[in-house]
Amino acid sequence: MIIKYFYRAAWVLFIGGGIALGANLFAAPQPLPRSSMGSMGGMKMGPIPGHLPSAGKLVNYHSARRFVAAANREGTVATHGKDPLLTFEGKAVRINMIAVQPGFPDQTFELHKLVDPAIAIQSGAKVTISLLNMDYGPGMLHGLVIGKARPPYHMVVVLPVKHQLVQMPLILPRLKKSVTKSHYFLERARFTAPKRPGTYYYFCQMPMHAKSGMYGKFIIRK
Numbered sequence: 001m002i003i004k005y006f007y008r009a010a011w012v013l014f015i016g017g018g019i020a021l022g023a024n025l026f027a028a029p030q031p032l033p034r035s036s037m038g039s040m041g042g043m044k045m046g047p048i049p050g051h052l053p054s055a056g057k058l059v060n061y062h063s064a065r066r067f068v069a070a071a072n073r074e075g076t077v078a079t080h081g082k083d084p085l086l087t088f089e090g091k092a093v094r095i096n097m098i099a100v101q102p103g104f105p106d107q108t109f110e111l112h113k114l115v116d117p118a119i120a121i122q123s124g125a126k127v128t129i130s131l132l133n134m135d136y137g138p139g140m141l142h143g144l145v146i147g148k149a150r151p152p153y154h155m156v157v158v159l160p161v162k163h164q165l166v167q168m169p170l171i172l173p174r175l176k177k178s179v180t181k182s183h184y185f186l187e188r189a190r191f192t193a194p195k196r197p198g199t200y201y202y203f204c205q206m207p208m209h210a211k212s213g214m215y216g217k218f219i220i221r222k
């Protein structure tokens with residue numbers, strides 16, 4: 001009799017604990033007021049120096065789709081060895097990057113329907129770069145840094161990296177599991193490409209992400 005109750009109590013504790021843990025793990029992050037930008041908000045993790053997130057701008061699914069459509073339209077695809085090379089011509093370029101577009105592999109960037117493509121721009125070009133985080137789940141923050149740090153990457157990439165051109169903050173994941181019902185965070189940054197041609201890399205600064213393959217080549221051409 002006592003043993004039976006003991007088992008029942010153990011089950012209650014086990015299942016109750018599991019539910020509490022599950023709720024904690026799968027709780028959707030709440031939108032942060034802009035005043036709390038730079039804090040870790042509702043995310044259950046300690047701050048990572050140099051890797052503080054931004055709430056960014058919140059857009060609905062239709063705006064996110066327009067963003068993806070623009071990303072698919074802009075630039076021209078050629079080949080670079082065996083790999084696709086996405087070229088942006090002109091002295092003023094707009095680059096729309098997507099972090100983990102639904103239907104694409106985890107820990108990747110997408111644009112022009114390509115995964116982590118090599119990107120080429122002209123030297124001295126004025127660049128407006130935007131990043132939309134379409135990923136879902138706690139800890140699925142993504143940012144973007146362009147600089148001379150080349151792969152293989154360590155678990156944590158110490159910032160700023162050598163010849164860093166731009167650093168976009170970590171952006172929170174989408175708010176709802178449903179892709180169509182969700183809102184998405186978006187960030188924008190501007191920089192001027194160096195006058196001297198060279199090979200740079202873009203990568204995500206979230207710990208483990210660049211190491212897991214979230215990066216691509218960023219080429220400055222004459």
Ligand SMILES: [Cu+2]
Nearest residue numbers: 142204206209
């Ligand atoms: Cu990432």
